[in-house]
Each structure stands twice: as C-alpha cells, then as structure tokens.
Amino acid sequence: MSTTALSQFSIPLLMGxxxxxxxxxxxxxxxxxxxxxxxxxxxxxxVFIALYSLTYGVYGERKISAFMQDRxxxxxxxxxxxxxxxxxxxxxxQKEDIVPASADKFLFVVGPGILFVGSFLxxxxxxFSPAFIGAxxxxxxxxAIGIVAxxxxxxxxxxxxxxxxxxxxGAVRSVAQIVSYEIPAAIALLxxxxxxxxxxxxxxNILQSGSYGFAHFFLFHSPIAWLPFLIYFIASLAEVNRAxxxxxxxxxxxxxxxxxxxxGMKFAVIFLAEYGSMFMxxxxxSIVFLGGWNxxxxxxxxxxxNDWTNGPVWGALWIISKxxxxxxxxxxxxxxxxxxxVDQLMYLCWKVLTPFAFISFVLTAIWEVYRP
Amino acid sequence: xxxxxxxxxxxAVTIATGMGITLKHFFNAIHRKGDAGLDDVDYFRQVDGLCxxxxxxxxxxxxxNARYRLYNKIEDCIGCGQCVRACPISCIExxxxxxxxxxxxxxxxxxxxxxxxxxxxxxxxDVAKCMTCGICTTVCPTECLYHTPxxxxxxxxxxxxxxxxxxxxxxxxxxKRRKLAEIQAKALADKEKKAAEAxxxxxxxx
Amino acid sequence: xxxLDTAGLGSVRxxxxxxxxxxxxxxxxxxxxxxxxxxxxxxxxxxxxxxxxTDGEVITQAEPYLGYLHRCFEKCCENxxxxxxxxxxxxxxxxxxxxxEFAYAITVEKLLDIEIPRRVEFIRVIVAELNRIASHxxxxxxxxxxxxxxxxxxxxxxxxxxxxxxxxxxxxxRMLYNYIWVGGLAYDVPADFLKRVKEFVDxxxxxxxxxxxxxxxNEIFVKRTLGIGIMPADVAINxxxxxxxxxxxxxxxxxxxxxxYSIYPELDFKVPVPDGKDSVxxxxxxxxxxxxxxxxxxxxxxxxxxxxxxxxxxxxSRSAIPKRIRPKAGEVYGRAENPRGELGFYIESDGKxxxxxxCKARSSCFVNLSAMKDLSMGQLIPDLVAIIGSIDIxxxxxxx
Numbered sequence: 003m004s005t006t007a008l009s010q011f012s013i014p015l016l017m018g019x020x021x022x023x024x025x026x027x028x029x030x031x032x033x034x035x036x037x038x039x040x041x042x043x044x045x046x047x048x049v050f051i052a053l054y055s056l057t058y059g060v061y062g063e064r065k066i067s068a069f070m071q072d073r074x075x076x077x078x079x080x081x082x083x084x085x086x087x088x089x090x091x092x093x094x095x096q097k098e099d100i101v102p103a104s105a106d107k108f109l110f111v112v113g114p115g116i117l118f119v120g121s122f123l124x125x126x127x128x129x130f131s132p133a134f135i136g137a138x139x140x141x142x143x144x145x146a147i148g149i150v151a152x153x154x155x156x157x158x159x160x161x162x163x164x165x166x167x168x169x170x171x172g173a174v175r176s177v178a179q180i181v182s183y184e185i186p187a188a189i190a191l192l193x194x195x196x197x198x199x200x201x202x203x204x205x206x207n208i209l210q211s212g213s214y215g216f217a218h219f220f221l222f223h224s225p226i227a228w229l230p231f232l233i234y235f236i237a238s239l240a241e242v243n244r245a246x247x248x249x250x251x252x253x254x255x256x257x258x259x260x261x262x263x264x265x266g267m268k269f270a271v272i273f274l275a276e277y278g279s280m281f282m283x284x285x286x287x288s289i290v291f292l293g294g295w296n297x298x299x300x301x302x303x304x305x306x307x308n309d310w311t312n313g314p315v316w317g318a319l320w321i322i323s324k325x326x327x328x329x330x331x332x333x334x335x336x337x338x339x340x341x342x343x344v345d346q347l348m349y350l351c352w353k354v355l356t357p358f359a360f361i362s363f364v365l366t367a368i369w370e371v372y373r374p
Numbered sequence: 375x376x377x378x379x380x381x382x383x384x385x386a387v388t389i390a391t392g393m394g395i396t397l398k399h400f401f402n403a404i405h406r407k408g409d410a411g412l413d414d415v416d417y418f419r420q421v422d423g424l425c426x427x428x429x430x431x432x433x434x435x436x437x438x439n440a441r442y443r444l445y446n447k448i449e450d451c452i453g454c455g456q457c458v459r460a461c462p463i464s465c466i467e468x469x470x471x472x473x474x475x476x477x478x479x480x481x482x483x484x485x486x487x488x489x490x491x492x493x494x495x496x497x498x499x500d501v502a503k504c505m506t507c508g509i510c511t512t513v514c515p516t517e518c519l520y521h522t523p524x525x526x527x528x529x530x531x532x533x534x535x536x537x538x539x540x541x542x543x544x545x546x547x548x549x550k551r552r553k554l555a556e557i558q559a560k561a562l563a564d565k566e567k568k569a570a571e572a573x574x575x576x577x578x579x580x
Numbered sequence: 581x582x583x584l585d586t587a588g589l590g591s592v593r594x595x596x597x598x599x600x601x602x603x604x605x606x607x608x609x610x611x612x613x614x615x616x617x618x619x620x621x622x623x624x625x626x627x628x629x630x631x632x633x634t635d636g637e638v639i640t641q642a643e644p645y646l647g648y649l650h651r652c653f654e655k656c657c658e659n660x661x662x663x664x665x666x667x668x669x670x671x672x673x674x675x676x677x678x679x680x681e682f683a684y685a686i687t688v689e690k691l692l693d694i695e696i697p698r699r700v701e702f703i704r705v706i707v708a709e710l711n712r713i714a715s716h717x718x719x720x721x722x723x724x725x726x727x728x729x730x731x732x733x734x735x736x737x738x739x740x741x742x743x744x745x746x747x748x749x750x751x752x753x754r755m756l757y758n759y760i761w762v763g764g765l766a767y768d769v770p771a772d773f774l775k776r777v778k779e780f781v782d783x784x785x786x787x788x789x790x791x792x793x794x795x796x797x798n799e800i801f802v803k804r805t806l807g808i809g810i811m812p813a814d815v816a817i818n819x820x821x822x823x824x825x826x827x828x829x830x831x832x833x834x835x836x837x838x839x840x841y842s843i844y845p846e847l848d849f850k851v852p853v854p855d856g857k858d859s860v861x862x863x864x865x866x867x868x869x870x871x872x873x874x875x876x877x878x879x880x881x882x883x884x885x886x887x888x889x890x891x892x893x894x895x896x897s898r899s900a901i902p903k904r905i906r907p908k909a910g911e912v913y914g915r916a917e918n919p920r921g922e923l924g925f926y927i928e929s930d931g932k933x934x935x936x937x938x939c940k941a942r943s944s945c946f947v948n949l950s951a952m953k954d955l956s957m958g959q960l961i962p963d964l965v966a967i968i969g970s971i972d973i974x975x976x977x978x979x980x
Contacts (some may be wrong), residue, residue, distance in 0.1 A: 011820050069403035070396040071734040074426035167615050171637065171961070245728060246800055254623040254726045338396045338794070339389060340801045341728025343962045344637060354382065395794050396731055412745040413770065418779040427736050434745070439767070441752035462656075462664040475772035507667035507758045508766065521752065 025134045047125035055277035060087045067337045097266035109163030117268025118158030121278035123149045129203050133314035142203035161260035176250030186355035187237035193230035193366040194290035207294035215300035215308045219293040224369040229362040231291045238283035245336035284328035295321045337356040411435035441506045441521035446539040450484040450518030453492030455508035465503035469496035495540045495547035502535035623726045623965045626975030642956035648980040657939035662905040673977040679918045680713035681760035685913025686760040687925040691907045692756040699890045701843045706885045709878040713741040715919035716871045719972040726969035732795040763901035805865035809955045809967035819951045823921025827853050828867035835917035849877045864970035920944045945977040
C-alpha cells in the first residue's frame with residue numbers, strides 16, 4: 003500500500019517528493035559544519051504556530067465568536083480589522099513585564115517557557131506533509147501523547163510561582179484535569195494505533211491513503227471507530243483547557259486562572275502555547291482518524307480527484323485544513339456551552355469517557371482480529 | 375443505569391441543539407441589521423443579522439425627545455432662576471442684572487413676546503454634573519432650557535464641560551451693573567432729595 | 581431548618597434536600613485559606629466583596645462586605661423636593677429604573693391620596709413590565725456568563741437594547757428615565773409607541789424560545805445549577821426574601837397579586853413558581869426558571885395593557901400632578917414588585933415641608949443577599965459563583 007501511495011506524488015520539487023524527502027534533505031544540510039538544516043526544521047513549526055495563531059487563532063476566533071453572537075468583531079485596524087492581531091502584539095510588546103514582588107521569580111519566569119516547549123515539542127512528530135516531518139520516530143504517536151504532559155509542569159510552575167490564590171487554584175485544577183484526561187485520550191488514540199498497527203505517524207498516514215479518498219480513513223475503517231474519535235476529541239478539549247473544560251482559566255470564577263499575574267510577552271507566550279496545543283491535538287485527531295495529509299476526495303472513474311489532490315504540497319494543505327476544521331469546532335463549542343464544574347469534569351472523565359474508551363478499545367481489538 | 379445513559383443522551387442532544395443555534399447565527403452573519411431607530415416604522419422589519427453599529431461612523435439614532443445635553447436658548451431666558459432652584463444637584467449657576475428702564479428695548483423680548491427684565495451675564499451649566507433628569511426643563515416658564523438629543527459630548531478637559539450661556543460679556547456686565555448702580559444711586563438720591571424736600575415743605579408748613 | 585453543627589468537623593461539604601442538611605464530605609481538615617472574592621472580581625456583579633474561608637475549593641464561610649457603592653440615597657432624599665427624588669430612585673436598581681420610580685410614585689400618591697388617570701396607570705404598567713423583561717434579560721445573560729456561556733449574554737443584550745430603545749423613545753433616556761412622576765407621567769407615550777411595543781412582543785417571543793434552547797435546557801447549565809444553593813421556603817421567608825428568589829423557593833408571593841397596586845388586579849397573569857419537576861425547589865435553577873417564566877408573563881401583561889389601553893383623546897399625562905407636593909404630616913410605606921423583589925419606600929412627612937422628612941428604601945437585593953452566608957456554606961467556588969449569579973444582585977440597590 004505504501005508504495006502505491008507514494009507513487010501518486012506528482013509535484014516534483016528540488017528536494018524530491020518521496021516520503022520525508024524534504025525533511026531528510028534539510029537534516030542533511032550543514033553550513034560551515036553547523037546543522038543549519040535542523041534549525042530550519044525546528045523553525046518551520048515555530049513559524050507556523052506564530053503565523054496561524056496570529057491569523058486564525060486570534061483574529062479568526064474573534065471573528066467566529068463575533069459572528070456567532072451577532073456581532074461584527076474587530077473592524078477598526080485595517081480592512082475588516084485584519085491587522086488587529088498585529089496591533090495587539092505591538093501592545094503586548096510595549097507592556098511592562100511585571101514580576102510580582104512576592105512571586106517565586108524563577109518559577110514565574112520559566113513557567114510560560116515550559117508551557118510553550120511542551121506544546122511545541124509535539125510538533126516534532128507531526129507530519130506536515132508526506133515529504134516533511136520534524137522527527138520520523140517509530141513511536142511518534144506515543145511521543146506526542148507523552149510530551150503534552152510536560153505542559154502540566156509549566157502550568158503548575160506558573161500558577162504556584164505567581165503567589166496568587168486564584169493562580170494556585172487554576173494550576174491545581176489544571177493538573178488534576180490534564181492528568182485525568184490523558185487516560186481516555188490515550189486509550190482512544192490506542193484504538194487508532196491498533197487499527198494502524200504502528201505508532202509511526204507517517205505510516206499511520208500512509209495506511210489511510212487509497213483511491214477512494216475518505217473511505218480509507220480510520221474513522222470509516224470499523225463500525226465503532228467513531229467512538230474513540232469522539233472520545234479523543236472531547237478529551238483533547240480538556241487537555242488544551244478549552245471550553246467547556248476551561249476550568250483552569252475560568253474567567254468568571256478564577257479571574258484568569260494560572261496566568262492571572264502575567265503581563266506582556268510572558269502572557270503572549272502562554273497564549274501562543276495554548277494555540278500551539280490547540281493545533282497539535284487537532285492535527286493528531288486528523289492524523290489518527292481522518293487520514294492526516296491524505297486527500298479526502300475519491301477517484302471517480304476517469305476523474306482522478308484523489309490522485310490530483312495528493313502530493314507533498316497538497317498534503318500540507320490537507321492536514322492544516324483538517325486541523326483548522328477541528329479548531330473551528332473547538333471555537334464553536336466554546337461559544338456555545340457553559341463551563342463544567344470540577345467534579346462534573348472528573349465525573350465525565352472517569353465515569354463516562356474512560357469506560358467508553360475501554361469498551362471501544364476492546365471492540366476495536368475484536369474488530370481488528372475478526373475483521374470480515 | 376438508564377439514568378446514566380439518559381443523562382448522556384440529554385447531554386448530547388441539548389449540546390447539539392445549542393450548537394445548531396450558534397451555527398445558524400454564524401451563517402446568518404452575512405446579513406447586517408440596519409441602524410433604524412425605534413421610531414422608524416420598519417424597525418422590526420429589518421433583517422435579523424449582525425447588530426453591531428461601528429460607533430463614530432454609525433450611531434444608534436436618538437429620538438427627537440431624547441434628553442441628553444442640556445441647552446439654554448439664552449435669547450428666551452428671562453432669568454427667573456426657577457431652574458437653579460429646581461435642580462437637585464445644583465449644576466446650574468446663574469447671575470442676573472436688572473435691566474435699566476432705558477435698556478428694556480435693547481434687552482428685547484422672548485420669542486413669545488414677553489419682556490425680559492433681567493440681563494443674564496452668567497448662565498453656566500456643568501454638564502459633567504448634570505444627570506439629565508429634566509426637572510429644570512419642566513419648570514422653565516419660557517421653555518428656553520431643554521435637553522437636546524446630542525448624546526456624545528465627551529471632552530478631554532473637564533473644564534470644557536462647563537457650558538457658558540450668558541448673554542453678556544464680563545465687560546458688558548460690568549458696564550450694565552455700573553449703569554444700574556448709577557440709576558439706583560440716582561433714584562436713591564432723588565428719593566432722599568424728595569424726602570428732604572417733603573420734610574422741608576412740612577417744616578415750612580408748620 | 582436543621583442547624584448544622586460544624587464544630588470539630590473541620591471542613592464539611594453539605595447539600596440541602598428540602599429541609600435536611602446532608603453532609604457530603606467531612607473530616608477533611610486541612611489548612612484554611614482566606615480568599616477575598618471581589619470587589620474587583622468578574623462574577624460578583626459589581627463591587628461586592630465576599631471574604632471566603634476556603635478549604636481547598638470548598639467554602640466553609642463566606643461573608644459579604646457591602647458599601648462600596650454607597651451614595652447616600654436616603655440623605656439625598658431629605659434634601660430635595662418630592663418630585664426630585666424620582667431621578668434618584670432610578671439609580672437604586674439601575675437595571676429597572678421604571679420599576680423603582682413606580683414604587684416611589686405609588687408610595688407618595690398613597691401619602692397624598694390622589695387619583696391617577698387610567699391611561700397613566702396602563703402606560704406605567706407597560707413601561708414597568710418592559711423594564712422587568714430588560715432586567716431579567718440581564719439577569720439571565722450574566723448568569724450564563726457566570727457559568728461560562730458567553731453567547732446567551734450577547735443575545736440577551738441584543739434584545740435588551742431594543743427595550744432600552746423603546747423606553748428611550750417614551751421617556752427620553754435609556755436607563756435613568758425620570759418618567760413616572762408622582763401623580764402622572766412626564767409625557768404621554770409617542771404616537772406609534774404601542775404599535776411598536778406590540779411588534780416587539782411578537783419579535784421577542786421566538787427569541788425567548790431560542791434563549792431557552794441555548795441556555796436553560798443545556799445539560800451542562802442544568803447540571804451546574806440543579807440542586808445548588810437550595811433555600812427552603814420557610815428559611816427564605818425568615819430571611820425576608822421576595823421576588824423571584826422567594827418564588828424560586830416555591831412560595832407563591834407576588835406583590836402584584838398579594839398586595840395589588842395600580843391596574844394589576846384587572847390583568848390576567850400567572851405567578852410562576854417551580855413545581856419541582858424540572859428543578860429542585862429552591863435551587864439556583866428554580867430561580868433562573870422563575871425569571872424566564874416571568875418574562876413570558878410580562879409579555880402577556882403588556883399585550884393585555886395594549887388591548888385595554890384607554891384612548892389618548894383629551895389626555896394629559898400631567899393632569900393629576902399636584903402643583904406643589906406638600907403632604908400632610910404622616911408616614912406611609914408603599915411597595916411594589918420589582919424584578920428583584922419587593923422594593924419598598926417608607927416616607928415620613930412633617931406636613932410643612934416640600935421635602936420628605938425621612939425616605940427609607942427597603943431594597944430587595946440587600947435582603948436577598950443577606951442569606952449569602954447560609955447559602956454558600958460548604959459549597960465549591962464554582963457553585964458560589966452560580967449562587968451569587970442566581971441571587972441577581974444590583975449593587976446600586978444593595979448599597980443605595
């Protein structure tokens with residue numbers, strides 16, 4: 003299957019168009035004995051996060067929320083307010099960088115850093131295109147699940163270091179929430195891994211390619227695949243602290259949760275980390291269940307839509323648009339639903355999602371073994 | 375057990391309903407509601423859509439009877455001082471000078487033909503204090519004091535919120551006051567003279 | 581209600597089921613933390629400060645601190661004439677100015693013993709009920725925000741905007757109307773006003789359904805409010821609760837019915853109380869539902885008033901207003917059903933002055949808030965937010 007998928011790549015580029023060709027070529031690029039190529043590989047997701055959170059993340063969310071609420075949203079800076087985020091960034095840059103006198107200065111400063119690194123590291127194993135992946139690990143999915151947990155350390159450091167009671171509440175809530183929700187999330191992803199039989203992100207993608215487009219996606223692979231898909235989506239909301247699970251930063255309860263005391267660029271970094279995680283979980287769900295960089299369009303007889311819309315550049319487009327779709331759903335949920343309470347959050351995790359995740363795990367296993 | 379699944383079901387259904395509503399509004403965002411005022415006949419026939427008005431360029435129209443900025447049409451003001459007494463927060467300050475008899479024509483009449491008997495050199499309204507209750511306008515006998523529908527009159531400097539409506543400059547006021555004082559002094563002198571004369575006559579009569 | 585002895589238990593988390601207290605958790609004695617919630621907190625609805633003693637997220641004690649918005653209403657009243665008090669009453673409950681004016685006007689009219697033209701009464705009821713809807717829209721919308729749902733809030737404000745526009749058209753101001761005067765009205769309503777109000781009622785009915793689907797029926801919202809902050813009826817009466825708070829506890833008490841004033845006896849409307857099917861009687865959800873139902877009843881009242889409205893021919897809205905209000909010596913207590921409960925004015929006149937000798941306002945929010953300590957004991961912080969939101973305080977009326 004993998005060879006047939008690769009043979010469809012039709013857009014020739016300087017670096018070749020075979021699997022991981024771009025990233026391999028970049029990794030081998032040295033300038034004066036310095037691994038400049040690796041730096042570029044690392045910079046690509048960073049630039050991507052920055053660009054996407056500037057455009058879609060902040061501006062898009064403001065506009066989407068506005069339209070859902072019968073408002074116009076930002077309109078003043080630039081045409082339709084498209085330069086609003088730039089203005090916000092300029093404002094944040096000019097803000098005084100306050101470290102509260104009674105804060106634990108070390109933790110207060112490193113907190114946002116750890117938070118950002120946590121969400122950024124997972125981008126290493128996200129295949130942005132058939133020809134590009136930061137690090138082609140054979141345990142890529144496992145790495146992605148595991149590395150997110152680092153964020154907890156950052157949140158705890160930020161919340162504890164602020165020496166603010168609201169921040170502390172937010173941090174403690176957040177830790178309880180993220181640690182709990184990793185269990186259903188991981189089990190749900192395991193269902194996907196079982197269907198694929200591998201943890202390698204690129205291989206998971208390749209296994210979902212085929213001429214029927216979306217029909218090859220794992221979501222349609224078995225009759226119960228929608229269950230782990232749904233479970234992972236709900237759990238991922240909690241993992242990235244999005245509504246209705248935004249209790250660590252519940253603005254009407256905890257003022258702003260763990261980042262109450264942050265100002266200026268530290269605040270911006272926390273924001274960036276949040277948007278990074280949002281895309282990260284959206285990309286993971288689209289890779290594991292919705293074919294990642296594969297085109298969802300099927301070949302219809304002579305109209306070879308699938309062949310035409312597959313390739314390294316198309317792949318990047320598909321995975322980003324799939325990720326953006328899930329981010330849209332996250333925003334949509336956020337602007338619809340009230341917030342859960344702490345104990346209800348735990349109820350949902352331990353009494354609903356986890357049992358159903360186990361059920362779907364067992365059913366997927368049975369399906370995989372006795373597949374007709 | 376059935377309660378458990380029932381809860382999950384109602385949760386899913388109500389969340390889906392809510393999301394349907396927000397999505398409907400999202401797709402409805404291509405429409406924009408107009409900026410008609412409530413006094414417009416077609417107010418409720420406007421399309422249902424985004425209802426933001428971009429403030430300085432588009433404003434919510436204020437009806438003609440809206441009570442916002444206080445204004446005094448000083449030509450009609452007779453200086454009776456009713457408004458000053460009625461104002462619950464004393465935001466109106468007023469000084470009057472009696473018009474000298476030979477100035478009555480200069481001082482003129484109000485638009486309804488009433489002879490004005492006072493100059494009003496100072497008629498200051500502190501619109502920063504004014505709470506637009508409208509009590510001063512109801513007591514005004516000539517209806518020269520009224521609220522205009524101008525709702526936005528913010529200022530950077532608070533002293534600009536003190537509106538001066540007086541119909542005399544300070545120098546003019548000084549002149550009028552002096553004139554009045556002279557007339558009064560003259561009248562007083564006349565009176566005294568008359569009194570003295572009367573006394574004298576009385577004396578003579580004895 | 582059963583008294584709870586918390587001595588020696590350390591921290592407890594309790595819930596109330598009708599009249600018994602059930603301890604959910606106890607013996608969790610950990611270090612307690614003082615948490616100052618407010619006066620600058622997003623969900624204290626103004627400048628309320630709650631000093632909470634917390635054990636983890638469980639609140640063992642909450643003490644409201646008031647007075648940040650004290651503006652000497654009662655002293656101001658002693659220094660201005662009777663008609664000039666009206667703009668001050670607007671500023672008590674600034675979300676329902678018309679209702680406050682209404683309460684003050686009927687109190688002074690009682691003292692003066694004057695007859696009011698019928699059309700004035702009808703217009704008063706229409707604007708007061710419109711203002712009640714506007715006020716409940718704010719209550720429901722901000723309650724959504726307290727629980728994390730932002731969108732219903734903006735939908736509520738979109739519709740409230742129309743009501744404010746209507747009232748501005750009638751009275752000239754958007755929030756601080758000075759429209760209902762002692763003995764009459766400032767002006768008659770504009771020519772097309774009643775037609776437009778009728779159109780508004782038709783416009784607004786589907787919006788309430790949408791709001792209900794979006795917020796009230798939402799399972800997360802229900803779970804956040806159901807069984808939280810339960811107030812049994814007898815305790816509510818002992819605290820002196822009134823309005824939707826008391827009706828939320830299942831007591832059918834509405835001054836428009838129980839101490840009728842104006843033309844309310846002629847109108848057909850229900851006093852909604854929770855039946856215990858959708859909610860636990862006396863909990864946050866009941867209070868929220870009562871407000872939602874009351875909006876429907878107010879719409880009904882407005883429709884009836886428009887139908888029964890006497891014609892404007894030969895009508896002067898100021899015909900019954902005395903030239904000089906100087907009541908004979910005496911005292912009077914008048915009250916009216918405000919969106920937040922009973923707003924009462926106690927006015928004493930010395931018979932000589934045109935200014936009240938004493939004007940005391942009995943504020944519904946203040947009385948409702950006094951139960952905060954009892955309601956919040958043993959609740960979680962998110963529940964405390966839900967309880968404050970369900971009390972629907974307006975600090976202007978609490979502090980006066």
